[in-house]
Amino acid sequence: MEKEKAFLLWFDQLERKDVAIAGGKSSSLGELTSHVDVPVPYGFATTACAYRYFFEKTGLYQKIKDLIEGLDVDNSAQLREVCAKVRQAIMDEEMPQDLQDLIAEAYEELGKKVGEADPFVAVRSSATAEDLPDASFAGQQDTYLNVKGAATIVAKVKECYASCFTDRAVYYREKQGFDHLDVALSAAVQMMVFSKAAGVMFTVNVATGDDKNILIEGAWGLGEYVVQGTVTPDNYTVNKETCAIVEKNVNAQDIK
Secondary structure, eight states: OOGGGOSEEEGGGOOGGGHHHHHHHHHHHHHHHHHSOOOOOOEEEEOHHHHHHHHHHHTHHHHHHHHHTTOOTTOHHHHHHHHHHHHHHHHHSOOOHHHHHHHHHHHHHHHHHHTOSSOOEEEEEEETTTTBTTBOOTTSSOEEEEEOSHHHHHHHHHHHHHGGGOHHHHHHHHHHTOOTTTOOEEEEEEEOOOOSEEEEEESSOTTTOOOSEEEEEEEESOTHHHHHTSSOOEEEEEETTTOOEEEEEOOOOOOO
16 A cells, blocks of 8 residues: 555554654654664554544534634734633544544554553654644654553544644744644554653754754653653763763652
8 A cells, every 4th residue: 555545554564754644753763763773663644644534534524614713923812712622623523434443453563573462652742733844843742652552542543633732833924924734643552661761852952953963851660750850860062973871960850
């Protein structure tokens, strides 16, 4: 089957150029798995085609169009109310059975590939409009950690779909001039890593554009608390050429 028509693809079937098919995150994970010698926890991704299939089958496109008609995103109360109704409308619809079966079968297959029945996974949102040259949608949709069991995976994929309409995502799309119904969402289902410490790494300083150093922010446990801002992470600036730590700030962290 052609990638564009597939409902589900494994990471080693995806490449960075597949952003329109699987979003920025899933396609990047695919690129790292397929072409770069980087250890990536294995998994699969539902595609934009699957998202659109779900919305078309259930009539959600028309329902959402009706709900957001006349929305003023600068009216925070209205934005909150409308977005909550849209998310609830998505959650109220049952995912088509063939799509549910496909996700469940892939999850079972993932367990066989890694040699673990009912493995713990992360279900991560990946929007097809992520990280464009003039806009960044990354981090505006939800991610779910420590998920287990086929039925739970299916439910979390639907929750990822609903998170496409968080207040922040809708506001940002409106201000950037994107049609809310044009954006689609991929859900990456990926093996969990039970990390001693984790965080985020930037190969370019996002504030200054300086690309001579690597910036690392880390904390004990899973990296989600760093992303959410729950803890103040340790900061390390590492010179790319020498790998020397140029600067570091170690902060107190009382939870992980």
